[in-house]
Amino acid sequence: ASTAATSVSISGDISSQLHGGYCHPLARSWQAERQLTKSMLIYPLFISDQADEETLIPSLPNQHRRGLNKISAHLEPLVRKGLRSVILFGVPIAPNVKNALGTAADDPSGPVIKTIRLIRARFPSLFIVADVCLCEYTSHGHCGILRDDGSLNNQSSVDRISDVAIAYAEAGAHCVAPSDMNDGRIRAIKLKLIEAGIAHKTVLMSYSAKFSGCLYGPFRDAAGSCPSFGDRKCYQLPPGGRGLARRAISRDIQEGADIIMVKPASSYLDIISDAKDIGRDMPVAAYQVSGEFAMIHAGAKAGVFDLKTMAFESTEGILRAGATIVVSYFTPNFLDWLSS
Ligand code: PBG
Ligand code: ZN
16 A cells, blocks of 8 residues: 655745754854854954063953063964954053153054064064054043143144054054044045055054943053043044944045944944945954953853853854954954864
């Protein structure tokens, strides 16, 4: 006797059957447009002017402020595990080094320029990004030069910040990344790079959509860059300002940015998506900032979630929104996690 083939009846359309597409770990990974890879990650380093310093930053879990003499030993195992890029932040600790003009920012014997030279010599495969700002170096802690009334003098700030950018690029930084948010600094930096004959070998990454908020606290502890009065709300963007962010991104692309950045990341995924849309022809970076990193650590410590799972989930969300580069304090962890 022959048995008739079993016929299955499906309620609804056949396209309702999705489980098959993600039933296996590999098939699940294929569902993402972009996989997290080591080469997407940029690791922030805080470089102290005290050559032998190595201090844990309490509000930024597992992160240190390090002097020049501690950099190589720190980077060596990370480079071995596949670290491709770092972003440098200078931290002047010595007394009386800060002033109204942020003179120490481009001091050739200062920590950033010395570290650029050291890394170029010791780790030639590392891509060096130099954050460009004055807030770590000004006596008042603001991201530029101030008028008597305490507001930013945009023109003198741009003149000064573009000089600092050129100094970092000439010292050997592969990329300069102005985080100050003064108007017109991308154009000024690009013009000076051209004038200096190094525009063809320097990437200009703009912190285009950098929002003002409460997520930079641990960074300011680490870098000692908290403003001594007022806040940054008249130059960093207001959290609700999506249209303003779109205009800032378009403006910076027009002015010659090679990469645009959105910061912070997880509360601004719509802005990352806008950046990818407006800047569809260029790489888009997102900075998962100190407060986001500390929050994930605090959540994990409180038993809300597993640290590694949340680090991946938050970063995959940032990639899904449109980022192709992620500045992350989790980079050392990812170098381990992506190897196993
Ligand atoms: C300096 C700068 C800041 C960050 C990057 N560059 C601090 C600020 O604007 O106050 C924040 C990074 C972080 O919180 O991890 N302009
Ligand atoms: Zn600043």
